[in-house]
Amino acid sequence: xxxxxxxxxxxxxxxxxxxxxxxxxxxxxxxxxxxxxxxxxxxxxxxxxxxxxxxxxxxxxxxxxxxxxxxxxxxxxxxxxxxxxxxxxxxxxxxxxxxxxxxxxxxxxxxxxxxxxxxxxxxxxxxxxxxxxxxxxxxxxxxxxxxxxxxxxxxxxxxxxxxxxxxxxxxxxxxxxxxxxxxxxxxxxxxxxxxxxxxxxxxxxxxxxxxxxxxxxxxxxxxxxxxxxxxxxxxxxxxxxxxxxxxxxxxxxxxxxxxxxxxxxxxxxxxxxxxxxxxxxxxxxxxxxxxxxxxxxxxxxxxxxxxxxxxxxxxxxxxxxxxxxxxxxxxxxxxxxxxxxxxxxxxxxxxxxxxxxxxxxxxxxxxxxxxxxxxxxxxxxxxxxxxxxxxxxxxxxxxxxxxxxxxxxxxxxxxxxxxxxxxxxxxxxxxxxxxxxxxxxxxxxxxxxxxxxxxxxxxxxxxxxxxxxxxxxxxxxxxxxxxxxxxxxxxxxxxxxxxxxxxxxxxxxxxx
Amino acid sequence: xxxxxxxxxxxxxxxxxxxxxxxxxxxxxxxxxxxxxxxxxxxxxxxxxxxxxxxxxxxxxxxxxxxxxxxxxxxxxxxxxxxxxxxxxxxxxxxxxxxxxxxxxxxxxxxxxxxxxxxxxxxxxxxxxxxxxxxxxxxxxxxxxxxxxxxxxxxxxxxxxxxxxxxxxxxxxxxxxxxxxxxxxxxxxxxxxxxxxxxxxxxxxxxxxxxxxxxxxxxxxxxxxxxxxxxxxxxxxxxxxxxxxxxxxxxxxxxxxxxxxxxxxxxxxxxxxxxxxxxxxxxxxxxxxxxxxxxxxxxxxxxxxxxxxxxxxxxxxxxxxxxxxxxxxxxxxxxxxxxxxxxxxxxxxxxxxxxxxxxxxxxxxxxxxxxxxxxxxxxxxxxxxxxxxxxxxxxxxxxxxxxxxxxxxxxxxxxxxx
Numbered sequence: 001x002x003x004x005x006x007x008x009x010x011x012x013x014x015x016x017x018x019x020x021x022x023x024x025x026x027x028x029x030x031x032x033x034x035x036x037x038x039x040x041x042x043x044x045x046x047x048x049x050x051x052x053x054x055x056x057x058x059x060x061x062x063x064x065x066x067x068x069x070x071x072x073x074x075x076x077x078x079x080x081x082x083x084x085x086x087x088x089x090x091x092x093x094x095x096x097x098x099x100x101x102x103x104x105x106x107x108x109x110x111x112x113x114x115x116x117x118x119x120x121x122x123x124x125x126x127x128x129x130x131x132x133x134x135x136x137x138x139x140x141x142x143x144x145x146x147x148x149x150x151x152x153x154x155x156x157x158x159x160x161x162x163x164x165x166x167x168x169x170x171x172x173x174x175x176x177x178x179x180x181x182x183x184x185x186x187x188x189x190x191x192x193x194x195x196x197x198x199x200x201x202x203x204x205x206x207x208x209x210x211x212x213x214x215x216x217x218x219x220x221x222x223x224x225x226x227x228x229x230x231x232x233x234x235x236x237x238x239x240x241x242x243x244x245x246x247x248x249x250x251x252x253x254x255x256x257x258x259x260x261x262x263x264x265x266x267x268x269x270x271x272x273x274x275x276x277x278x279x280x281x282x283x284x285x286x287x288x289x290x291x292x293x294x295x296x297x298x299x300x301x302x303x304x305x306x307x308x309x310x311x312x313x314x315x316x317x318x319x320x321x322x323x324x325x326x327x328x329x330x331x332x333x334x335x336x337x338x339x340x341x342x343x344x345x346x347x348x349x350x351x352x353x354x355x356x357x358x359x360x361x362x363x364x365x366x367x368x369x370x371x372x373x374x375x376x377x378x379x380x381x382x383x384x385x386x387x388x389x390x391x392x393x394x395x396x397x398x399x400x401x402x403x404x405x406x407x408x409x410x411x412x413x414x415x416x417x418x419x420x421x422x423x424x425x426x427x428x429x430x431x432x433x434x435x436x437x438x439x440x441x442x443x444x445x446x447x448x449x450x451x452x453x454x455x456x457x458x459x460x461x462x463x464x465x466x467x468x469x470x471x472x473x474x475x476x477x478x479x480x481x482x483x484x485x486x487x488x489x490x491x492x493x494x495x496x497x498x499x500x501x502x503x504x505x506x507x508x509x510x511x512x
Numbered sequence: 513x514x515x516x517x518x519x520x521x522x523x524x525x526x527x528x529x530x531x532x533x534x535x536x537x538x539x540x541x542x543x544x545x546x547x548x549x550x551x552x553x554x555x556x557x558x559x560x561x562x563x564x565x566x567x568x569x570x571x572x573x574x575x576x577x578x579x580x581x582x583x584x585x586x587x588x589x590x591x592x593x594x595x596x597x598x599x600x601x602x603x604x605x606x607x608x609x610x611x612x613x614x615x616x617x618x619x620x621x622x623x624x625x626x627x628x629x630x631x632x633x634x635x636x637x638x639x640x641x642x643x644x645x646x647x648x649x650x651x652x653x654x655x656x657x658x659x660x661x662x663x664x665x666x667x668x669x670x671x672x673x674x675x676x677x678x679x680x681x682x683x684x685x686x687x688x689x690x691x692x693x694x695x696x697x698x699x700x701x702x703x704x705x706x707x708x709x710x711x712x713x714x715x716x717x718x719x720x721x722x723x724x725x726x727x728x729x730x731x732x733x734x735x736x737x738x739x740x741x742x743x744x745x746x747x748x749x750x751x752x753x754x755x756x757x758x759x760x761x762x763x764x765x766x767x768x769x770x771x772x773x774x775x776x777x778x779x780x781x782x783x784x785x786x787x788x789x790x791x792x793x794x795x796x797x798x799x800x801x802x803x804x805x806x807x808x809x810x811x812x813x814x815x816x817x818x819x820x821x822x823x824x825x826x827x828x829x830x831x832x833x834x835x836x837x838x839x840x841x842x843x844x845x846x847x848x849x850x851x852x853x854x855x856x857x858x859x860x861x862x863x864x865x866x867x868x869x870x871x872x873x874x875x876x877x878x879x880x881x882x883x884x885x886x887x888x889x890x891x892x893x894x895x896x897x898x899x900x901x902x903x904x905x906x907x908x909x910x911x912x913x914x915x916x917x918x919x920x921x922x923x924x925x926x927x928x929x930x
Contacts, residue, residue, distance in 0.1 A: 315811060336813040346811065354811055357804035359871050368801055369812040371794040379792045383738040422812070 004065075005030040005164055005196045006051070011062035013046055013055060020046040021060070022220040028164065028213075033190055033197045035207040038217035039242055039441035044200050047217070048166050052086040053079040066164075083163035087153045089172060089439075095142035099133070100124035102141055103156045127155040131185055145301070147178030154185070158193075166198045171206060172439055175299040175467060176502075179203070183210050202441070204235045216241040243443050251474035252446065254453040258477060259290030262461045263344075263430045268322035270310040270485075276318055280306050281485045284322070288430060288461035293452060295476030295493075296465045297501050303485035304465045305349055308432045312346040313339040326430070340369060345428035347419055349435040349465070351412075355419040358408035362400060363389030365407055366421045373425065392421035396451060413444025420451060431455060432463045437471065449475055469498045483508045542916060543865055543880050550884055554891030561894050562887070565703055568762075569769035573685055573841060575886035576775040577603070577834035579879055581857045582864070583786045584830035586878035587823050590790075592803045592870030594650035595858050596824065598639060598657030599831040603850030604665040606632045606835025611674040611845035621679035625836055632832015633825060635661060640824035644817045650824075658854070666847050673846045676839055683778075684840030687771035688712060703768035710771035717763025717772070721756050728752055775837055782830070787875045799823060803870025859906070860885050863913040884909070 006028040013021040021043050028034045038044050049055045051064065053073030064071045066082055073079045076086070093102050100120050109119040124137045131151045141149060150170060157165050167186075171179035183206055189195045201207055207214060208228075216223040216238060223241050226233045239250070270281035281303050288294050296304045309316035311324065313336035324331050326342060333339040339346070348354040356365050363385050367374050374384040389403035396417045400410055407418055416436060423431060433452065437445040452475065456462055466472050472479060479496050481489035481504045489504035554562045561567055581599050588594050609631045613624030635657070642653040692711040699709045729752075736742055766772055790796040801809040802819050810816055834853075839845050864881025866873030888909060892902045 312811075313813070335815075336811060337815075340813050348808075348811055354805075354807040357801055357808050357871065359804050360800070364797075368797070368809070368814075371797055375794065379788075380794065380797065383734060387738065 003030045004028060005032075005067055007063075007065040008047070008051065009063045009065070011047065011050055011060055011064075013043075013050055013060040020220050021050070024062075024217070024220065024222050026215060026222060028196055028198060031190065031194045031196055032212045033186065033199065033210055035211040035214040036198055036200045036217065037202070037204065037207065037214065037238060037242060038223075039443060042217045042242070042441075043220040044217050045168060046220075048086060048168065048198065048200065051079070052076055052084055052166065054086075080160055083161055084166065085157035085160060085162040085164070086166040087150075087157065087168065087170065089169040091146075091149050091153055093141045093149055093152060096140060098138045098140055099128065099135060099144070099152050099155075100137040102152055103127055103159050105156070107156075107160050123159070124155075127159050130158060130189075131155045132181070145178075146173045147175075147182065150174065150178075150182060151185070154189075158189075158195075162195070164196045164198065166200075168200045169202065169439070170199065171201065171203055175301070176469070177299060179206060186210065202439075204238055208233055208235065208238075214238065218242060218244055239442055242441075250442075250446065250470075252450045252453055254457070256291060256293070256477045257457065258292045259459070261287045262290050262327060263288040263463075264323075264325040265311065266323040266325065268307070268310070269320070270306060270317035271319040273316065273318045279485065280317060281310060284485075284487055286480055286487060286490075288463055290459050290461055291456050292477050293456050293462040293464050293475055295472040295479040296463060296482055297467075297469065297472045297479055298482035299467075299505060302482040302505075304482050305434055306485070307482070308346060308434050308463065308465060311339075312336065312344060312432060315346075340426045340428075343427065343429035344432065345369075345423035345426050345430070346432045347423050347434055347436055349438060351415050351419050355422075356407045356415060359406060361404045361406050362393065362398065362410075362418055363403040365418050366392055366425050369422055370426045388425065392424070396421055397447065411440075411444070413440040413447065416440055416444070416448060417451075420448070424455075428460065430461050430463070432465070434465045435467065436464070437466070437468075445471075469501060472496075472501070473498065481505060481508075540865065540874070540877060542920070543863070543877060543884075543913070546913070547880050547884050547887070550887055550891070554887060554894075558891060558894045562891055563765075565765045565769040567890070567894075568765050569773065571886060571890055572773055572776050572779075574890060575882060576684075576779050577838045577841070578853065578856050578860060578886065579779055579882045580782060580830055580834045580837065581827075581853065582860045582878040582882040583782055583875050584823075584827035585857045585861050586864070586866055586873055586875050587786070587790070587799055588650070588827055589858075589861050589866040589868070590799050590803045590870055590873055591820060591823055592806065593868040594643070594820075594823075594870075595654065595854075596639070596650065596657075596827050596831075597654040597854050597858075598635070598661055599827065599834070599857055600850035600853035600855075601658045601661035601665065602632055602635045602828055602831035603835040603838055603853055604847070605635060605661040605668075606832045607839035607842075607845040607849045608665040608668040608847075610676060610680065610836060610839050612668050614677050614680075615674055621677040624677075625679065625683075628836050629829065629832045632835060633829040636825040636828015636831070637821075639828060640821040643824055644820035665849070669845060669847050671847050673844050675844045680836065680840035681843055682840070683774055684837045685773070685775075687766075687773045688716070688777070690771060701768050703764060709764075710767040710769075713767040713772040714760075714763055717760060717766070721759040721763075724759070725752055725756055728755075778833070778837070782833075783875060783879060790875055795819075795822075800871055803867075803872075805871070856885055857882070859910050862917075863910060865917060867917075881913075884913075 004027045008024065008026040011021050011024045012019070024043070024047060026047065036044050046055070050060050053075045056074045057072035066084065071082065094105065097105065103124045104120055109116045109123060121137050128135070128137060131154050133148060133151045133155065135144060135148065141152060154165070170182055174182065186197055187210060190197065199207065199211065212228050213225060214233065215225045218241070264287040266285055268281055268284040269279065272278040272280050284307060298304050306316050310320055311333065313333050314320055315336060324333060331342050333342060333344065352358065357368070366389055367385050371380060374381055374388060376384065386403065392398065393400065393403055398414050398417045398421070400414060407415055410418065420436070436452070437448050440448070452462060452464065464472070464476060473493065473496055476493050479491050479493060479501070480487050481501055483505045488508035491500065551562065585596060585599070588596050606628045610624055610628045613619045613627050614621050619627070639653055639657050642648045643650050690710045690712045692715060693708065697711045699711055701707045701709050732742065732748060790799065798809070798814045798819050801812065801814050802816055806816060835850070838849060842849060860882035861873065861878045862868070862881065863884055864873065864877035864879070866877060885906065888906055889902065892905065
């Protein structure tokens with residue numbers, strides 16, 4: 001274990017105006033699983049980009065040694081040749097190609113430029129078996145689930161004889177079960193093949209369970225490196241190192257003040273938009289009360305987003321049936337416009353793809369859902385828009401040079417605050433928040449929680465969808481558990497626990 | 513992560529402020545600089561013929577219809593790189609309809625112009641239907657339209673060229689009568705040295721430029737009242753004065769030629785109306801939003817179908833306007849009218865900085881792009897370049913413009929991406 005597969009010495013990387021990495025040294029032991037944690041923008045990804053050659057030699061200072069030899073990578077190809085594979089958070093698979101084609105993309109089984117398909121299929125099957133992927137090798141990647149796509153990426157890396165695997169947030173998009181599978185697989189590959197891994201993640205409990213060592217990076221510097229078994233290696237401790245302050249509580253305090261039922265859904269039923277015969281959501285009944293935060297828990301694919309989007313102006317689904325009752329009156333929301341007019345707002349789970357217009361600035365994103373509000377004499381008044389922009393920037397503490405900054409250059413947490421502002425600008429009474437803290441760092445999460453609490457205290461009702469159980473438990477007043485398109489359990493936050501939620505899910509799955 | 517220092521603080525010098533303004537609007541200014549450079553090059557190369565009053569007058573007429581269509585095409589491209597390949601054929605179709613209405617059916621010229629415009633709108637609605645509601649990719653739907661409307665033109669005209677009534681010619685090539693000159697206000701033409709100036713033109717342009725200046729001052733004051741951080745006052749004065757001078761010299765030049773052309777009046781009105789729609793109305797915002805991120809726009813309550821439909825319907829209408837103007841310029845409806853116009857119009861928009869991905873671009877950018885193309889055409893013709901060389905050069909200019917665009921964009925994103 002004393003031998004290092006990788007050593008990075010005194011790495012300094014400067015972007016115009018920002019010192020992203022400041023004299024960072026980082027070692028990975030041979031056959032180790034090494035975790036790299038830190039807030040968004042701390043420099044984790046930059047360090048890995050330096051390692052994999054995305055930032056080529058010469059654009060940074062410092063030295064890299066891989067298996068004892070100094071490396072000067074000019075590009076990703078160079079690092080891959082030596083056996084370093086980088087699996088990015090956004091998977092780099094071609095959705096319209098088969099699993100086998102993807103596994104050998106750029107590494108084709110070929111002779112004189114002609115692909116040997118029999119060999120490709122055979123080898124792909126071997127790889128797939130190794131990573132526990134029980135699918136046909138000709139299945140198209142677009143048709144398989146995110147968790148399975150992740151496995152394809154790993155198979156692809158192994159196909160390239162990878163010795164060091166870098167995974168950036170591998171479980172961010174996975175439910176707990178798939179995450180666990182993936183972690184088990186990594187442990188397995190580590191044992192059987194001696195594969196070394198670097199894992200970047202925000203899910204600390206997974207890391208403490210899997211990794212031999214853990215390095216914390218903050219503001220472009222290594223803060224500390226902890227070994228498994230150290231007494232110090234606790235979640236709270238790691239978080240403290242990451243944010244540089246003691247987080248007394250990961251969830252802000254709040255005394256709920258819950259009133260009457262505001263929003264009620266009865267017998268909701270939704271069919272798959274591509275396949276009428278497939279019922280995606282069925283027999284869903286729930287209600288939201290004034291000032292209440294209601295958590296919607298469930299595994300990925302449980303139908304929470306589908307439910308939310310079908311409620312929000314029928315943005316998802318076909319043959320939608322059921323009733324929506326708001327403040328005692330039935331309302332019909334056929335279009336997004338109707339939903340907005342009736343005081344319902346939806347925050348998308350995917351802020352970059354469906355939440356923001358990244359090339360537009362902050363103020364334009366905030367006002368888009370309710371442009372009528374900044375009209376004067378039928379014309380958009382930019383002065384009002386700027387006022388509105390600044391108001392929300394201050395209110396939600398959006399960190400940006402100004403409201404004229406394009407949203408693509410904001411950090412994840414600040415992007416999310418813009419999305420929340422956009423919802424708030426429609427003056428909603430019912431807020432549907434779909435994974436509002438996905439992919440943002442601990443500090444920003446805390447701020448988002450505070451905003452959500454404040455919204456509830458102002459008398460709004462909140463439908464809070466999240467895949468992270470601690471978060472659901474930490475913030476909700478009441479919890480609905482969803483599974484396979486149905487609501488399978490309801491519990492008050494006091495009675496809820498991770499085990500209880502998981503039990504409901506498991507029991508309802510097997511009871512089918 | 514930690515809040516970056518604000519770019520503009522109150523204490524920066526005028527020079528620094530100017531730099532920031534230029535950096536923010538790099539692409540817009542770059543196109544404008546390119547236009548000025550091209551004007552200077554051809555002014556020298558043609559021994560001053562390019563900017564002679566009569567040539568300036570001619571440039572307006574030659575390019576008016578392309579510029580009119582560039583307005584509509586910019587909107588199409590804004591929705592996400594959707595182009596309209598059929599505009600040249602719609603021009604031909606509308607001019608053929610004009611001949612049908614005014615000559616074959618003998619309707620009054622005014623009525624047949626209105627009907628012609630409606631035919632353009634109908635053509636646009638046809639395309640809009642297929643693109644917005646049937647969801648045919650715009651490239652294919654308008655490629656089909658290109659064949660379809662060209663064919664209809666030939667069917668209507670039987671392959672013949674038919675002369676049109678005078679009103680068409682007046683719209684395309686005539687200018688406003690010189691009321692003041694007729695009333696006895698005669699000023700010798702000191703620009704060309706022969707004849708008299710068209711005094712009415714000078715007065716119209718003067719009044720228009722004063723309105724513009726007042727409007728800009730009003731806008732600045734209202735911004736100040738709302739607590740904006742404004743650019744330096746000196747820079748503002750320089751901007752106003754130079755705009756005022758340039759516009760009035762332009763007016764004087766027109767006065768020295770044939771006066772204020774009707775078609776310029778039409779063009780300027782369209783630019784103002786559509787810039788206003790694009791920047792100041794909900795409809796305009798929605799066009800930008802659809803191009804910027806269709807999903808996000810849909811979730812924000814933007815009716816994507818409606819936007820796509822009206823953008824194409826509007827393109828048809830503007831192609832109809834261009835069709836009437838072009839028919840008038842040609843003095844006839846011809847089977848070959850509008851051939852390859854679509855390519856000039858699309859090139860103009862991309863040179864003008866519209867993004868193929870959508871969501872970025874301005875109407876004024878499209879106009880400047882169109883002027884660059886127009887001046888290239890005109891300048892090279894004066895120099896006697898043959899048409900093949902002209903085509904080669906225009907192709908290279910398009911490539912250069914878009915390369916610069918791509919390059920400057922990659923620059924700005926690496927700068928901000930951290």
